[in-house]
Amino acid sequence: MSVASLLGFGRFALRRLVEMVFTLLVASFAVFGAMYLAPGSPASFLLSGRSASPQALAAINARYHLDDPFALRYVRWLGDVVQGDFGRSLTYRTDVSRLLADRLPTTLMLVGMALVVVVVVGLLLGRVAAVRGGAVDSAVLVATTLAIGTPSFVAAVLLQGLFAVQLGWFPSSGAGDGFWDMVFHLTLPAVALALYLIGLLARVTRTAMLEALDSEHVTVARSRGVPERLVIRRHVLRNSLGTLLTTGGLIVSTLLVCTVLVETAFSIGGIGQLLELSTSTKDFPTVQAVSLLIVGIFMAVNLLVDLVLPLVDPRITLGTRSAAA
Amino acid sequence: MTAATLTRRPGLAKLRAASGRSPLHLACLVVVGLVVLAALVGPWITPHDPNSAELGSALAGPSGEHLLGADVAGRDTLSRLIAGARTSLLGPLGVVVFSTVAGIAVGMVAAWRGGWVDSLLSRSTELVFAFPGVLLAILVIAMYGEGLIAPVAALGVAYVPYVSRLTRSLVLAERARPYVSAYQVQGHSALQICLRHILPNIAPVVLAQSAVNFGYALMDLAGLSFLGLGVPPLTPDWGRMVFDGQTAVQYGYPLSAILPCVLVVLTVVAFNVVGERWADRVARRDK
Amino acid sequence: MTPTPVPVLQVQDLRLTLPGTARPVLDGVDLTVGAGETVALVGESGSGKSLTSRTALGLLPPGAIASGTVRVEGEDTLTMSAARLRALRTGDVAMVFQDPRAALNPLRRIGDFLTEGLRAAGTKQEAATARAVELLDAVGLDASALGKYPSQVSGGMLQRVMIAAALMGDPSLLLADEPTTALDVVSQAEVIALLTKLRERFGTGLLFVTHDLDLAAAISDRVYVMYAGRIAETAPAETLFAGPRHPYTAALLASTPRPTAQGGRLAAIAGQPPDLRTTIEGCAFAERCPLATGLCRERAPEPLPDPARPGHLAACHHTDRLVAEGTPADA
Numbered sequence: 001m002s003v004a005s006l007l008g009f010g011r012f013a014l015r016r017l018v019e020m021v022f023t024l025l026v027a028s029f030a031v032f033g034a035m036y037l038a039p040g041s042p043a044s045f046l047l048s049g050r051s052a053s054p055q056a057l058a059a060i061n062a063r064y065h066l067d068d069p070f071a072l073r074y075v076r077w078l079g080d081v082v083q084g085d086f087g088r089s090l091t092y093r094t095d096v097s098r099l100l101a102d103r104l105p106t107t108l109m110l111v112g113m114a115l116v117v118v119v120v121v122g123l124l125l126g127r128v129a130a131v132r133g134g135a136v137d138s139a140v141l142v143a144t145t146l147a148i149g150t151p152s153f154v155a156a157v158l159l160q161g162l163f164a165v166q167l168g169w170f171p172s173s174g175a176g177d178g179f180w181d182m183v184f185h186l187t188l189p190a191v192a193l194a195l196y197l198i199g200l201l202a203r204v205t206r207t208a209m210l211e212a213l214d215s216e217h218v219t220v221a222r223s224r225g226v227p228e229r230l231v232i233r234r235h236v237l238r239n240s241l242g243t244l245l246t247t248g249g250l251i252v253s254t255l256l257v258c259t260v261l262v263e264t265a266f267s268i269g270g271i272g273q274l275l276e277l278s279t280s281t282k283d284f285p286t287v288q289a290v291s292l293l294i295v296g297i298f299m300a301v302n303l304l305v306d307l308v309l310p311l312v313d314p315r316i317t318l319g320t321r322s323a324a325a
Numbered sequence: 326m327t328a329a330t331l332t333r334r335p336g337l338a339k340l341r342a343a344s345g346r347s348p349l350h351l352a353c354l355v356v357v358g359l360v361v362l363a364a365l366v367g368p369w370i371t372p373h374d375p376n377s378a379e380l381g382s383a384l385a386g387p388s389g390e391h392l393l394g395a396d397v398a399g400r401d402t403l404s405r406l407i408a409g410a411r412t413s414l415l416g417p418l419g420v421v422v423f424s425t426v427a428g429i430a431v432g433m434v435a436a437w438r439g440g441w442v443d444s445l446l447s448r449s450t451e452l453v454f455a456f457p458g459v460l461l462a463i464l465v466i467a468m469y470g471e472g473l474i475a476p477v478a479a480l481g482v483a484y485v486p487y488v489s490r491l492t493r494s495l496v497l498a499e500r501a502r503p504y505v506s507a508y509q510v511q512g513h514s515a516l517q518i519c520l521r522h523i524l525p526n527i528a529p530v531v532l533a534q535s536a537v538n539f540g541y542a543l544m545d546l547a548g549l550s551f552l553g554l555g556v557p558p559l560t561p562d563w564g565r566m567v568f569d570g571q572t573a574v575q576y577g578y579p580l581s582a583i584l585p586c587v588l589v590v591l592t593v594v595a596f597n598v599v600g601e602r603w604a605d606r607v608a609r610r611d612k
Numbered sequence: 613m614t615p616t617p618v619p620v621l622q623v624q625d626l627r628l629t630l631p632g633t634a635r636p637v638l639d640g641v642d643l644t645v646g647a648g649e650t651v652a653l654v655g656e657s658g659s660g661k662s663l664t665s666r667t668a669l670g671l672l673p674p675g676a677i678a679s680g681t682v683r684v685e686g687e688d689t690l691t692m693s694a695a696r697l698r699a700l701r702t703g704d705v706a707m708v709f710q711d712p713r714a715a716l717n718p719l720r721r722i723g724d725f726l727t728e729g730l731r732a733a734g735t736k737q738e739a740a741t742a743r744a745v746e747l748l749d750a751v752g753l754d755a756s757a758l759g760k761y762p763s764q765v766s767g768g769m770l771q772r773v774m775i776a777a778a779l780m781g782d783p784s785l786l787l788a789d790e791p792t793t794a795l796d797v798v799s800q801a802e803v804i805a806l807l808t809k810l811r812e813r814f815g816t817g818l819l820f821v822t823h824d825l826d827l828a829a830a831i832s833d834r835v836y837v838m839y840a841g842r843i844a845e846t847a848p849a850e851t852l853f854a855g856p857r858h859p860y861t862a863a864l865l866a867s868t869p870r871p872t873a874q875g876g877r878l879a880a881i882a883g884q885p886p887d888l889r890t891t892i893e894g895c896a897f898a899e900r901c902p903l904a905t906g907l908c909r910e911r912a913p914e915p916l917p918d919p920a921r922p923g924h925l926a927a928c929h930h931t932d933r934l935v936a937e938g939t940p941a942d943a
Contacts, residue, residue: 026452031464038468142349149594151544153551154586157567161579172575216714223669224729224777225701234728235717257457261548265571276552279467287467295455314761315718 013307020303027295028081031288032074038284059088086289091281096289099274106175107263107270109182111255113190118197118251123244125198126205130213131232140202147199152258156192156265163188173267189266193258197251204247208240215239242313248305253298350602356595360588363410373401375408375561386580396566396581397573406588408561413592416477416555417542423481425535428488433519435489436496447493450486458483458545466554473556476549484538491534495527529607536600540593547589563589618686620704620785620817621645621668626680628663628841630673633888638663639841640680642915645785650811650818652828652849654864655838656885661821664838665787668819669705670697684785702733706778707787708807711794712770716762723758726777733781740780747776750813751806768799775806785817792827804831825864829853834923837861840886840896843915847924857918857926859901859934895929903930 061067068076080087086096129140164172176185212218213236221231259272267273271290278286363370378398387394393402435446456464462479469475499505500523508518549555550564551571558565563585570582621644628638638660645651655661663673667682670689682689684705689697709715716725726747727740735743745755751772762770771791778786788807792800808831811818822828828835829849837845837852837860845858856862863881883900886892895901898908907929915927928934 023452023455027455030452034464034468145594145598146590149540149544149597150590151548151593153548153564153567154589157571157574157579157582157586161574161583165575165577165579216709216711217717219671220707220709220715221717221728223666223671223701223707224732225698225703225781226728226732227698230732234720239717239719253455253457257459258548260459260463261551264552275463276554279463279554280471280552282467282470284467287464291456291460291464294457294460298455298457313719315763 009310012310016303016306020299024296024299025078027299028078028292029074031291031295032077035284035288036070081289081292086292087285089278089283089286091278091283091286096286099286100271100289100293103270103274106182106268107256107259107272110175110186110189110193110259110263110268110270111252113183113186114193114197114255115251117190117194118201118255121194122198122201123205125202127209127232127237129202129206130209130236137206140206144199144202147195148203150195150199151261152192152196153261153265155195156189156262159188159192160265175268175270186268189262189268192265193255193262196258197254201244201247201251205240205244208243209236212236212239242309245305245309245312249298249302252301253294256294256297350598353595353598356591357599360410360414360592360595363407364414365411367407367409367411371401371404371407373404375400375404376559377401393584394580396570398569402566402581402584405561405566406563406584409563409566409585412473412556412560412562413543413547413564413589416473416546417539419477420480420484420542420546421535421539423478424484424488424538425531427481428485429492429524429531431485432489432492433496433523436493436500437515437519443493446489450489453483453486456483458542459548462545462549463554466549471554471557476546476555480542480545484542487538488531488534492527492531495530496523499523499526530604533600533604533607536603537597538600540596540600543589543596544593619644619646619683620649620685621819622681622683623664623667624681624683626664626667626682627678628660628667628672629677630888631675634891635841635888637676637841637888641838641841641843643836643843643846645817645819647784647817648811648815649834650808650820650832652820652822652832652835653838654822654825654828654835656823658885658888659838660841661823661838662789665707665789665819665821668785668787669701669707699733702729703781704783705785705787706781706783707789708771708774708778708791710790712767712774713762713794715774716770718762720761721758722760722762722765722773725762726758726773726780729777730780743780744776747779748773750779750810751776766799767795768802771795771799771803772806775803775810779810779814779816782814783816785819786811787819787821789821790823791820793823807831825861826868837864840892842896842912842927843925844897844928845924845926846915847921847926851921851924855921857924857931857934858897858928859903859930860897861926862934863900895927903928903933905930 077087084097086100088094089096089099092099125140125144129137160172163169170188171185174185176182218231218235221235222228226234256271259270260275261272262268263270263272264276271293274286275290277283278290378400379395380398393406395401396405431446431450435443453461458480461483462476465475465479466472496519504522505518508522513521546555547562547564547567550562551568553565553568556562556565566585567582567589570579570585573579574582623641623643626638626641626643627636629636641660641664643651643653643664653661653665666672667678668684668689670682670692672678678690680690684700687696687700689700692700716722723741723744726744727735727737730740730743731737741758744758748755748757753769753772753776757765757769757773765773771794774791786807791807792803795803804827807818807820810816818832820828820832825835825837829852832849835847835849835852836843837858839860845852845856845861847857852861853865856865860881867881881900886896886899892912894910894912895904895908896912898904901908911929913927913929915925916931918924918926918931
C-alpha cells in the first residue's frame, strides 16, 4: 500500500469511527430517554414497587441527579457510562458493571461457539448447494427453509427435550465450570442459537457463489487448466467473501439478541438471561446497560466489516459498499 | 396523455392469478389457510375450554378425551393450540400492518421530498436497524410492563426500516417514469399522485415483503411470549404454551411444549415460502 | 502454406446439440489448423464460431451433447480424461478471450493470473514468475504490472496481459476469440500486430475467431466462413477474397465498407440467421440467398472442392452461377 492510499484509508476509518460514535450517542440518548417515557415519575419507575425508603429515594435521586435539568442528567449519566459505570442494579443490589463482567465471559463463549458453527456449517452447506446443484441443492434449500423458520427458543426446547432429557447425551441446563466442561454444557445451546443463522448464511453463500460461478473469469480459469478445487477457492469463494462479510454485523447482533431466549431455555447465567431477568423485574439500569452493550457490539462489528471490506475487494472505493461479483 | 396511462401496470388484481404450482408452495398455502381459519373460528371449534384446568389429567398423553394430551395444569392441548392461533397471528398482524403503513409513508416522503428530509429519515432508519426487534421490544416491556400491545408496537417500529427502504427505492424508480411527470403537468398534487398512482404500482412488491415480515414477527413475538414477557398468563398462545410446557420437558413430558413449537415452525415456514414466492413472481413480472 | 501431416487442430464432423433446441448448434464442422499456421474462422454472432473454437479446450456449454472428433495434436478432446484435459489446457492449447475485463478475476493481481495455470501444473513460483516477466516483456509491459489489479490498467493493456497469459505454457495452438471486439481502435491495431508478431516468434498455430472478414483476410493464411453451425466456405485468404464461391461470403464481402468500392452504397444481407428453435431442410442460407432454388431448400449442399483452385471448398449448389453472375449484392 502506498502512503497516499494508507492516508486515504486512515481518513476513511476515522470518518466511519466518528459516524459510529455519533450513532452510538443517539442510541444511548434513546436508551436513556426511554426511562422518562415510562409511566409515573422516574424515581417511582426506577423503584417500581420496591420499598421506597427515604434512603433508597435519596440514593436514586443522587445517582440520577433527578433535580437537575434533563440534558445535564443525560450528560452525567453518559459520562459515567463511558467510564464503565452503569449504575446499580435494583434487583441484585450490586453494580451493573460487576454483573456484566461476571456474566459476559459465559455469553461470549456461547456466542463464539455458535459463530463457529454458523460459519463452518453455513458456508459448507451454501458451497455444496452452489457447486453440486441438482438434488443436493434442493435438499439444502428445503433444510435452510426449515432452519430459517425455526426460532432459536423452539430449537432450544426441541434439542433439550431430545438430546438432554430423552437421550441424556448433554446436560439440560447450566454453563459448567472450566473450559471443556463449558464446551460440553454449551454445545446444545450453541447449536440452538446457530440454527437460524446457518440457514441464513447458507442461503447468502449459495446465492453469492452462484453469481460468482456464472462469471466469465471462472470459465477462463477452467480453460487454463486450473483444477476445479482451486477455481472454487481462488475465484468463487474468494469473490463471494465481500458479500459474506457484509452479513457479519447482522449475524453477530442476531446471536447476541437470541442469547436472551437460549440462555433462558437452558438456564445459563449469561448476559441474555440477565436481560430477561432484569426486564421481568423492571431493573431498568441493567436493561439499559445490556441493550447498549448489544447495540455497541453490533455497530463495532459493522465498523470492522466496513474497514476490512476495501482490503478484501480492491475495487471498492473507500466508503461505498458494493457487493463483489 | 394516453401513453402515460398505458404505462400503469396492473395492481393487486393480478396477484390471485399468480398462485403457485409447486407442491411445497401448495402445502404452504394450505398451512396458511388452516392457521388463518383457526384464528377466525378457533373459539367455536375447540373440543374443550382452553383454560379449564383439570388437575387430574395433568400431563396426560393423547387419549380419546384429550386428542393431543394435556399440559401441566391439565388443560387440553388441542384446544389451546386452536384457540392460540388467534393471539399468535393477531400480534404479527399488528406488527405488519403498522410497519407497512408507517414504512410506506416514511419511504414515500423520503423518496419524494429528497434532500435533508431524505437524509434525516435514512439516518433514523439506520439507527433503528441497530436495535434488533426483540431488543427494542424488551426495552419497551421494561418500561411499560408485560402484555401484547407494547411488544407489538415496538416490533412494528423495528420493522419499519425494512418496508421504508424498499418503498424508497421503488418510489425513486417510479418517479422517474414518464407518467408521473404527465400527472404533474396536469396539475395533480403530489399526495394524489402518490396515493392514487404510485401506491398501486408498488403495492405488490411491498406487500410481498410484508408477508415475509409476518413470519419473522411471529417468531419474535412467540419468543417474547416464551420469555413470559409477551401475552399475559392464561392467554392461549403458542409461545406462551412453550413457556408453560418447558418445565414438563425437563421431566420427560415434552408433548405440550413440542406441539406449539411445531406449529410455530410450520406457520413461519409457510408464511416465508408464500411471501418469498410472491416476491419472486412480482420481481419477475416487473422485468 | 501447406498444412503439416499432423495438424495442431483437426476438427472432423463435429456436431453439438444443446438442450431445448430443434437442431444441432454445430452441424458437421470440419476444420484444420496446421502447425504454425494462422487460420481465421469468420461468422456472425450465433453462427457457432466461438463454440467451435472452445471445443479445442474441451469447453462445452452445460448440457451439450457432442459427436465427431476434435483432435489436438492427434488427441481427441471430446473423449479425453479430465487429467489429460487439464494438462492440455495448461500447456498445448491456450485462449485469448474477447473481453479482458470479464476474463480476469477483478479481485486477484495480474501476476497471480499469469502464473495460475503454470502453478496448477506444478511449476515453482519463482520459475513461473520469471516466465511471466519474460512474456510481459514480449507483449511490451514491464514487471510492475505483476502487482497490479485488473481495475488499475487499461483494457488494451489487459488484453496484452491476456495474450501473455495464453503464451505462458508455450502452447502449440492459440485460440483468439474476437480478441479485439471489446477494445478501442488504437488498442485493436496494437493487439493484432502483437498477436501476429508473437505467433511468428513462438511458432504457434493460431485460430482467429472473428466476425470481420477483412481483418481475417489480412492476418490469416486460410479462412473458414461459418453460417448457422456449418462451414459455408473455406479457402486460402487471398483466393477467398478474390473470388468467393459461396453467396454468403460474397454478401459478407459486399457488406463491408471499403474505400475502393465503386457503388458507394453498402449492401446489407436481407433477413435474419435461422433461429435455433427451428429445423433446417436443405441449405441454411437459402432463406436469405438471392440465388436459392428449389434444390437449395430440399438438399443441404456438401462442401465441394474447386478443381481449378486447391484448398477452396464451398458448400453451395450454385457456385457456377455465382462466379458467372458476380456477387449477388451487385446483381
